[in-house]
Amino acid sequence: MxxxxxxxxxxxxxxxxxxxxxxxxxxxxxxxxxxxxxxxxxxxxxxxxxxxxxxxxxxxxxxxxxxxxxxxxxxxVSVLLQNNPIPDMTVERAVLSGRYPYQSPFKTYGQEDRTITEYAMKVTGCHSLRYKNMHQLSGGERQRAFLAMRLAQDTxxxxxxxxxxxxxxxxxxxxxxxxxxxxxxxxxxxxxxxxxxxxxxxxxxxxxxxxxxxxxxxxxxxxxxxxxxxxxxxxxxxxxxxxxxxxxxxxxxx
Incomplete structure (x- = not known):
């Protein structure tokens, strides 16, 4: 609440x-x-x-x-705003970055992080865009990728x-x-x-x-x-x- x-x-x-x-x-x-x-x-x-x-x-x-x-x-708590900075990385990497709250300086992305990332890309329709740079996407594609990032954050x-x-x-x-x-x-x-x-x-x-x-x-x-x-x-x-x-x-x- x-x-x-x-x-x-x-x-x-x-x-x-x-x-x-x-x-x-x-x-x-x-x-x-x-x-x-x-x-x-x-x-x-x-x-x-x-x-x-x-x-x-x-x-x-x-x-x-x-x-x-x-x-x-x-x-x-995760937040998706109207105007987000566009990261210079692939969709897959951007969505995976949504797992940052669970990382530490001495920990790399593990299997759970990648499983949740795959789920987030799949349900938002980003799976086929995974190797595209975020700057190459249309407005609608980019919005789906941003939502996938928030779902990967799993809050x-x-x-x-x-x-x-x-x-x-x-x-x-x-x-x-x-x-x-x-x-x-x-x-x-x-x-x-x-x-x-x-x-x-x-x-x-x-x-x-x-x-x-x-x-x-x-x-x-x-x-x-x-x-x-x-x-x-x-x-x-x-x-x-x-x-x-x-x-x-x-x-x-x-």
Missing amino acids: IQLKNVTYSYNHQPLIQDMDVTFEKGKVTAIIGPNGCGKSTLLKLACRLLRPQKGNVFLEDQEIGTFKGRTFARK PVIFLDEPTTYLDINVSYEMMELLREQNQKLGKTIVMVLHDMTLALNYADYIILMENGKIKACNSVLDDELHHCIGEIFHVKIQSFSETDRSQFYFVKR
């Missing part, structure tokens, strides 16, 4: 997040949505200690995240900022299916910023709806009040294909 308690963060003296309290439930998929510039990515970065709050605290398993040593934290918590960036529609759904499988079969806690609300409603358990640096709603995807709040902010109507099955939603413009 990850908790932000009374967290405030400002940039250039402009408040972006103010007195925020929010919990990301263990073993669940949470999507953060909201208009551009509302603070979604800032919230995610605060939750995974890429940013430090000016006020308040962030806890992982009841321990303040700033107190974790680097490698210990990296064994618990119980995964943060993702716009994981479907650069992906075609069909590949976006494949990626979301993969993340949902990681959650359901392996119990991963997944928190992701999404701009596609249809993907968020289809694949998340909970949605955090933000506006102007504040949380407007934090509810199950089944919650009618959440749907109403989304409609108010984005001027859309949410309708399910089935009144009893939450597996598919679509949007209708008002």
Whole structure:
């Protein structure tokens, strides 16, 4: 479980997040949505200690995240951002580097590291790209390779900022299916910023709806009040294909 308690963060003296309290439930998929510039990515970065709050605290398993040593934290939390530095190495080597939290100066990559790397490349569709340099990949291929790196890190918590960036529609759904499988079969806690609300409603358990640096709603995807709040902010109507099955939603413009 990850908790932000009374967290405030400002940039250039402009408040972006103010007195925020929010919990990301263990073993669940949470999507953060909201208009551009509302603070979604800032919230995610605060939750995974890429940013430090000016006020308040962030806890992982009841321990303040700033107190974790680097490698210990990296064994618990992995992060995929929108704009990642592109390493000058093959895909296979890049994915294998995701095992860095488990290494020491006197230890080389072992069989377990390579087995997990193979699994990560296979499930993300990177297996055929293994000998290509990361700079040779298309945007979509590179995004899959970055996700494979995070899966190879094998953490119980995964943060993702716009994981479907650069992906075609069909590949976006494949990626979301993969993340949902990681959650359901392996119990991963997944928190992701999404701009596609249809993907968020289809694949998340909970949605955090933000506006102007504040949380407007934090509810199950089944919650009618959440749907109403989304409609108010984005001027859309949410309708399910089935009144009893939450597996598919679509949007209708008002």
